Amino acid sequence: MKIRKQTTILLAAAALAAMLAAGCQTTDPYTGQGQMNRTSKGALIGAGIGVAAGLLTGDSAVERRQHALIGAGIGGLAGGAVGNYQDRQQAALRDKLQGTGVGVNRNGDNITLNMPGNVTFAFNSANLDPQFYPVLSGVADVLKEYDKTVVEVAGHTDSIGSDEVNQRLSEQRANAVTQFLVAQNINPQRFITVGAGKRYPIAGNDTEAGRAANRRVEITLVPVRS
Numbered sequence: 136m137k138i139r140k141q142t143t144i145l146l147a148a149a150a151l152a153a154m155l156a157a158g159c160q161t162t163d164p165y166t167g168q169g170q171m172n173r174t175s176k177g178a179l180i181g182a183g184i185g186v187a188a189g190l191l192t193g194d195s196a197v198e199r200r201q202h203a204l205i206g207a208g209i210g211g212l213a214g215g216a217v218g219n220y221q222d223r224q225q226a227a228l229r230d231k232l233q234g235t236g237v238g239v240n241r242n243g244d245n246i247t248l249n250m251p252g253n254v255t256f257a258f259n260s261a262n263l264d265p266q267f268y269p270v271l272s273g274v275a276d277v278l279k280e281y282d283k284t285v286v287e288v289a290g291h292t293d294s295i296g297s298d299e300v301n302q303r304l305s306e307q308r309a310n311a312v313t314q315f316l317v318a319q320n321i322n323p324q325r326f327i328t329v330g331a332g333k334r335y336p337i338a339g340n341d342t343e344a345g346r347a348a349n350r351r352v353e354i355t356l357v358p359v360r361s
Contacts, residue, residue: 200285211361224281231273252350261307275319284356287327293346306330
């Protein structure tokens with residue numbers, strides 16, 4: 136992600152944080168989940184702030200993957216086609232994920248899906264909850280239709296436990312999601328999988344609600360540019 140984009144995202148995150156600190160409360164129309172105000176001490180800071188971390192692997196890793204995909208015969212997107220393509224993919228994802236608890240966020244031309252750990256994994260486990268299979272299958276359907284994207288899967292944890300344990304768990308959870316999606320006949324060359332441990336919380340770790348929000352997997356879709 137370019138410096139200008141990073142700055143824009145961080146400023147947007149700061150603005151959102153200020154809004155929440157002022158006591159505002161909003162509801163995601165696609166997940167039905169509310170964002171808590173300042174009277175809920177230590178609760179969710181807001182799903183949008185998590186995206187401020189952006190694409191964890193950065194430009195170089197994505198560009199290498201883009202080049203590999205183009206070399207493999209997947210055409211890239213150019214100019215105004217990028218925004219239109221992501222608009223349609225975002226709409227398709229929101230339609231598929233409505234009511235599932237998975238958030239769909241947009242930063243520029245990147246789309247990030249926030250998958251809370253309480254609906255994807257059991258506590259301290261990297262085994263996907265079978266009840267979540269249909270949700271991931273829906274994501275896979277959209278990824279197949281919109282195949283001109285690099286897919287970064289990033290695992291995150293709360294602050295309980297050692298850095299080593301959290302890092303390993305975040306990697307295992309991200310790998311579990313990637314493996315499931317690849318098994319749905321999605322090109323494995325599209326994927327970048329990373330564990331972030333507890334380094335990027337989106338909520339306070341001093342309450343169970345906050346820790347639950349931090350235990351998540353984020354899938355970021357980056358358009359392949361020609």
